[in-house]
Amino acid sequence: xxxxxxxxxxxxxxxxxxxxxxxxxxxxxxxxxxxxxxxxxxxxxxxxxxxxxxxxxxxxxxxxxxxxxxxxxxxxxxxxxxxxxxxxxxxxxxxxxxxxxxxxxxxxxxxx
Amino acid sequence: xxxxxxxxxxxxxxxxxxxxxxxxxxxxxxxxxxxxxxxxxxxxxxxxxxxxxxxxxxxxxxxxxxxxxxxxxxxxxxxxxxxxxxxxxxxxxxxxxxxxxxxxxxxxxxxx
Numbered sequence: 001x002x003x004x005x006x007x008x009x010x011x012x013x014x015x016x017x018x019x020x021x022x023x024x025x026x027x028x029x030x031x032x033x034x035x036x037x038x039x040x041x042x043x044x045x046x047x048x049x050x051x052x053x054x055x056x057x058x059x060x061x062x063x064x065x066x067x068x069x070x071x072x073x074x075x076x077x078x079x080x081x082x083x084x085x086x087x088x089x090x091x092x093x094x095x096x097x098x099x100x101x102x103x104x105x106x107x108x109x110x111x112x
Numbered sequence: 113x114x115x116x117x118x119x120x121x122x123x124x125x126x127x128x129x130x131x132x133x134x135x136x137x138x139x140x141x142x143x144x145x146x147x148x149x150x151x152x153x154x155x156x157x158x159x160x161x162x163x164x165x166x167x168x169x170x171x172x173x174x175x176x177x178x179x180x181x182x183x184x185x186x187x188x189x190x191x192x193x194x195x196x197x198x199x200x201x202x203x204x205x206x207x208x209x210x211x212x213x214x215x216x217x218x219x220x221x222x223x224x
Contacts, residue, residue: 031210034212041220043204043217044156044215045215046212046214091213094210095209095210098161098169099171100146104155
């Protein structure tokens with residue numbers, strides 16, 4: 001089955017700096033890669049996703065890049081703000097599969 | 113619009129007691145349904161998923177069971193709770209394969 005590795009497990013940045021979280025996946029059939037943000041005591045919420053026919057996608061301060069050859073994808077947050085502090089999860093799935101496989105999560109702390 | 117309800121939000125149960133957590137989805141039909149567990153500071157572990165009424169797939173051997181008595185209802189149960197069952201339980205649904213998952217707000221279970 002699919003295995004998703006996520007790094008780093010914790011990340012601390014100064015407000016205004018950029019943050020990058022990286023994930024690798026094992027199953028070359030995977031073609032859908034969402035990113036979730038989980039605030040304390042709440043369920044994860046989708047912040048951005050990308051499909052394998054696209055190499056990069058942006059939404060304001062958030063961007064995701066995908067390298068299918070290397071089987072890795074990354075989340076980029078620019079001009080970080082304290083409210084970006086949360087746990088972020090990457091995930092992967094494929095057309096015929098029922099499961100969404102998650103990475104281990106990254107705790108992002110943005111220091112004001 | 114679709115919504116997911118999960119309850120209770122918090123639960124404290126003694127060791128050996130039974131458990132029943134309920135999740136319902138509104139505004140859609142025949143969703144894929146999922147139960148995840150999140151230990152403190154850890155990632156999302158898939159426990160069960162269901163692609164239809166009465167169809168349950170288990171991802172890990174454990175003290176828990178799941179049932180789907182109705183199309184939009186997913187129940188997580190245990191006959192006798194263990195201390196190790198403590199954690200944050202999340203229900204999620206997906207409209208189709210290979211789409212984003214929508215999470216409930218979670219249930220924090222503490223077994224004492």
